[in-house]
Amino acid sequence: MNPEPREMMEFDVVIVGAGPAGLAAAIRLRQLSLERGRDISVVVVEKGSEVGAHILSGVVVDPIGLDQLLPEWRTHPERPLTTEVTEDHFLQLSASGARALPAKLMPKLLSNHGNFIGSLGNVARFLAARAEELGVEIFPGFAATELLYDGDRVVGIATGDMGVARDGTARPDHVRGMELRARYTLLAEGARGSLSKQAIARYWLDKGSDFQKYGIGMKELWQVKPEHFRPGHVQHSFGWPLDKHTGGGSFLYHFDDNLVAVGFVVHLNYSNPTLSPFDEFQRFKTHPAIRDTFEGGKRLAYGARALTEGGWQSVPRLTFPGGALLGCAAGFVNVPRIKGSHNAILSGRLAADAIADELVRDEPAIEPVAYERNWRGSAIGRDLHPVRNVKPLWSRYGMPLGVMLGGIDMWSHQILGRSLFGTVAHGKPDHACLRLLSEVTPIQYPKPDGVVSFDKLSSVFLSNTNHAEDQPCHLKLRDPSVPIKNNLPLYGEPARLYCPAGVYEVTYEDDFKKIGPRFVINSQNCVHCKTCDIKDPAQNITWVPPEGGGGPNYPNM
Amino acid sequence: MKILVPVKLVIDSNAKARVKPDQSGVDLANVKLSINPFDEISVEEAVRLKEAGKVSEVVAVTIGVAKAQDALRAALAIGADRGILIQTDEMVEPLAIAKLLAKVAEAEQPGVVILGKQAIDDDSNQTGQMLGALLGWPQATFASKVDLSAEAVEVTREVDGGHQTLKLTLPAIVTTDLRLNEPRYPSLPNIMKAKKKPIETKAPADYGVDVTPRLKLLKVGEPPARSAGIKVKTAGELVEKLKSAGAL
Ligand SMILES: Cc1cc2nc3c(=O)[nH]c(=O)nc-3n(C[C@H](O)[C@H](O)[C@H](O)COP(=O)(O)OP(=O)(O)OC[C@H]3O[C@@H](n4cnc5c(N)ncnc54)[C@H](O)[C@@H]3O)c2cc1C
Ligand code: SF4
Numbered sequence: 001m002n003p004e005p006r007e008m009m010e011f012d013v014v015i016v017g018a019g020p021a022g023l024a025a026a027i028r029l030r031q032l033s034l035e036r037g038r039d040i041s042v043v044v045v046e047k048g049s050e051v052g053a054h055i056l057s058g059v060v061v062d063p064i065g066l067d068q069l070l071p072e073w074r075t076h077p078e079r080p081l082t083t084e085v086t087e088d089h090f091l092q093l094s095a096s097g098a099r100a101l102p103a104k105l106m107p108k109l110l111s112n113h114g115n116f117i118g119s120l121g122n123v124a125r126f127l128a129a130r131a132e133e134l135g136v137e138i139f140p141g142f143a144a145t146e147l148l149y150d151g152d153r154v155v156g157i158a159t160g161d162m163g164v165a166r167d168g169t170a171r172p173d174h175v176r177g178m179e180l181r182a183r184y185t186l187l188a189e190g191a192r193g194s195l196s197k198q199a200i201a202r203y204w205l206d207k208g209s210d211f212q213k214y215g216i217g218m219k220e221l222w223q224v225k226p227e228h229f230r231p232g233h234v235q236h237s238f239g240w241p242l243d244k245h246t247g248g249g250s251f252l253y254h255f256d257d258n259l260v261a262v263g264f265v266v267h268l269n270y271s272n273p274t275l276s277p278f279d280e281f282q283r284f285k286t287h288p289a290i291r292d293t294f295e296g297g298k299r300l301a302y303g304a305r306a307l308t309e310g311g312w313q314s315v316p317r318l319t320f321p322g323g324a325l326l327g328c329a330a331g332f333v334n335v336p337r338i339k340g341s342h343n344a345i346l347s348g349r350l351a352a353d354a355i356a357d358e359l360v361r362d363e364p365a366i367e368p369v370a371y372e373r374n375w376r377g378s379a380i381g382r383d384l385h386p387v388r389n390v391k392p393l394w395s396r397y398g399m400p401l402g403v404m405l406g407g408i409d410m411w412s413h414q415i416l417g418r419s420l421f422g423t424v425a426h427g428k429p430d431h432a433c434l435r436l437l438s439e440v441t442p443i444q445y446p447k448p449d450g451v452v453s454f455d456k457l458s459s460v461f462l463s464n465t466n467h468a469e470d471q472p473c474h475l476k477l478r479d480p481s482v483p484i485k486n487n488l489p490l491y492g493e494p495a496r497l498y499c500p501a502g503v504y505e506v507t508y509e510d511d512f513k514k515i516g517p518r519f520v521i522n523s524q525n526c527v528h529c530k531t532c533d534i535k536d537p538a539q540n541i542t543w544v545p546p547e548g549g550g551g552p553n554y555p556n557m
Numbered sequence: 558m559k560i561l562v563p564v565k566l567v568i569d570s571n572a573k574a575r576v577k578p579d580q581s582g583v584d585l586a587n588v589k590l591s592i593n594p595f596d597e598i599s600v601e602e603a604v605r606l607k608e609a610g611k612v613s614e615v616v617a618v619t620i621g622v623a624k625a626q627d628a629l630r631a632a633l634a635i636g637a638d639r640g641i642l643i644q645t646d647e648m649v650e651p652l653a654i655a656k657l658l659a660k661v662a663e664a665e666q667p668g669v670v671i672l673g674k675q676a677i678d679d680d681s682n683q684t685g686q687m688l689g690a691l692l693g694w695p696q697a698t699f700a701s702k703v704d705l706s707a708e709a710v711e712v713t714r715e716v717d718g719g720h721q722t723l724k725l726t727l728p729a730i731v732t733t734d735l736r737l738n739e740p741r742y743p744s745l746p747n748i749m750k751a752k753k754k755p756i757e758t759k760a761p762a763d764y765g766v767d768v769t770p771r772l773k774l775l776k777v778g779e780p781p782a783r784s785a786g787i788k789v790k791t792a793g794e795l796v797e798k799l800k801s802a803g804a805l
Pocket of ligand 2: 502
């Protein structure tokens with residue numbers, strides 16, 4: 001297609017992603033703008049069809065971020081978090097049993113006291129409404145697909161064209177994308193952002209840090225029977241159904257009116273290529289200690305999203321000429337707490353402070369280095385530093401030793417103020433962790449029972465996922481022969497299993513004799529979790545944003 | 558000439574409708590709402606007529622809760638010029654909607670009112686027809702083609718087994734069907750401009766219309782779940798099963 005020139009608009013700051021990080025930055029910038037009586041124009045683009053449509057999280061929120069950003073949130077009539085945590089349980093599961101860890105053993109660092117249970121999608125909607133009141137322009141339904149450069153400096157983004165046919169030609173309703181130019185560009189795309197990935201590579205932002213590590217988190221929202229509902233109840237588990245070499249665990253939160261958020265995280269450094277995170281999740285719900293909660297209830301929604309797990313030692317350099325990485329695009333998740341939303345908000349605020357100071361100078365944008373300089377000493381650094389060894393120790397020593405060592409290390413921080421291990425490195429990147437099919441015992445999963453456990457397709461249906469049909473595939477294979485030529489014989493093509501939405505399939509010309517394999521990509525099912533971009537052993541799959549507005553339509557996830 | 562386009566905010570076509578536990582209605586909390594797809598087609602048609610120089614102004618009107626103005630913003634982003642929100646928290650039935658629209662039409666004096674043939678939430682398919690009757694204007698429903706001139710509008714409608722073309726003298730009512738056009742993607746600058754276009758907020762009482770419901774909603778339920786299918790081995794077995802199910 002012959003690209004016609006794009007229209008252009010100019011702003012002081014353009015923010016990619018209307019999650020907690022991006023919206024916090026937008027709000028803070030406008031607050032400072034009003035305080036200082038100096039206009040700062042801020043625009044936010046969001047690939048979801050509305051704010052919150054692509055947000056999926058647990059979620060138990062540590063209110064530290066909201067309290068700093070919008071102290072009045074607690075009394076606001078539309079406040080999105082109303083259920084305070086009342087009970088906090090930690091279970092170790094075996095195939096038939098469950099052992100509760102005594103509360104006394106739990107390091108204070110993990111306490112959920114004073115935290116709130118809710119929906120992060122609704123938190124984002126609340127923040128978006130406040131941002132718009134402050135004069136921020138928010139555009140849902142528009143994906144940022146390109147970084148714009150002037151020499152070595154990022155000077156904005158371009159949104160993708162709409163109405164492009166599968167073969168790349170223009171459809172009758174074709175509309176060219178827009179250039180949004182800005183003095184500062186903030187990337188708040190969440191875990192494994194597509195533009196963040198480009199910026200990290202181009203500016204070598206991860207030169208001085210460890211690999212980023214990831215997990216895949218799947219979640220369902222249930223409306224349970226009132227007799228099974230315990231408002232404010234928080235429960236985490238580890239152990240079964242994962243084996244002792246595979247990291248991960250479950251969360252289960254009771255909130256609002258008979259709602260239960262249940263989810264399962266599998267660390268993406270798992271090594272058995274026959275593991276299916278989705279089926280582990282479904283199997284988990286059938287455990288005798290878990291199943292009762294869901295009996296007689298109704299599953300309302302399903303979705304999945306990758307989360308960062310590298311923590312302190314994996315945070316890349318946050319800034320580059322003309323912009324910065326925020327929130328999970330930078331990897332600010334506290335793994336043992338499985339919380340990142342508070343740090344996402346704090347990082348948005350911290351970056352906004354750094355940029356507002358630069359904007360006052362009226363000179364061309366430079367790198368907002370104050371943000372990079374300040375985060376380790378800020379509340380974010382204080383949150384991540386003491387827990388930095390939990391994930392690498394877990395990965396290195398497995399269950400139960402690795403988890404115990406991680407616990408001891410957190411206690412050591414609490415009592416002695418320091419770690420016993422220094423800073424433990426992460427080992428290998430996630431895509432390099434798979435063992436060969438010939439070296440492992442294949443995992444067999446039970447059939448879903450249709451009561452508490454389900455198959456993938458009926459689950460994806462509950463993510464309300466929709467993509468315009470006639471558009472180019474947004475899952476790009478660098479070499480289209482790799483799935484069948486390498487991944488299939490070596491690993492059984494693990495994409496079939498790690499994708500939580502059934503996007504990837506291997507079909508056969510002769511299904512019975514398994515002759516003539518073909519790799520099929522059902523891209524219209526993609527829930528934008530980014531797992532394939534992370535886990536493909538050949539690093540052959542690149543996730544790029546599809547036409548704006550496509551993807552899941554999560555309600556309150 | 559002016560065109561009046563009534564629009565409605567409805568549960569999004571990708572969202573799953575869920576019945577409230579007490580069966581008093583569909584649960585709209587946390588559910589995505591969008592402009593009714595047929596109304597989007599109506600707005601697109603009106604804006605195309607304006608772009609073709611046949612129309613001077615496109616006015617969008619909606620009746621509903623404060624949030625219903627999202628449907629107006631969507632219409633303004635496609636290219637409508639201004640909006641009217643008649644705000645009420647009542648469940649407004651098609652007849653009351655038609656009465657309110659008749660009042661708006663009397664005040665605005667449009668050449669044509671273009672409505673969607675139905676809203677995808679309650680599928681009533683009544684408002685356009687009732688409006689025609691209340692105003693005494695000619696109506697053409699289920700339009701798949703609209704040709705407007707200064708005195709008349711020629712409408713091709715989809716009917717059983719083919720097409721029917723009608724010529725109506727103005728002012729007239731047109732309701733739109735799916736094949737009339739494919740609405741555009743609103744561009745970013747147009748969405749931005751839409752935020753600044755005027756929306757006038759009114760109440761049903763301003764028009765002297767009583768919107769108290771005349772129907773009583775007994776209950777809303779989900780369709781019965783389909784039981785799982787079975788596989789039969791022979792034609793004989795099939796006949797037997799159909800007989801025992803009382804189907805033969
Ligand atoms: C299963 C699971 C459970 C979790 N539980 C908790 C918990 O209990 N408590 C907690 O605090 N944290 C939890 N987290 C972590 C938390 O969700 C993240 O830390 C948080 O969402 C990060 O916020 P963010 O704004 O950086 O990114 P996100 O929330 O991911 O938001 C990014 C936004 O940017 C948009 N976007 C991305 N790329 C583009 C693009 N190119 N163009 C336009 N838009 C784009 C996305 O659509 C999205 O709306 C959990 C995460 C998962 C996956
Ligand atoms: S295709 Fe990739 S990004 Fe999409 S749902 Fe599957 S694993 Fe996630």
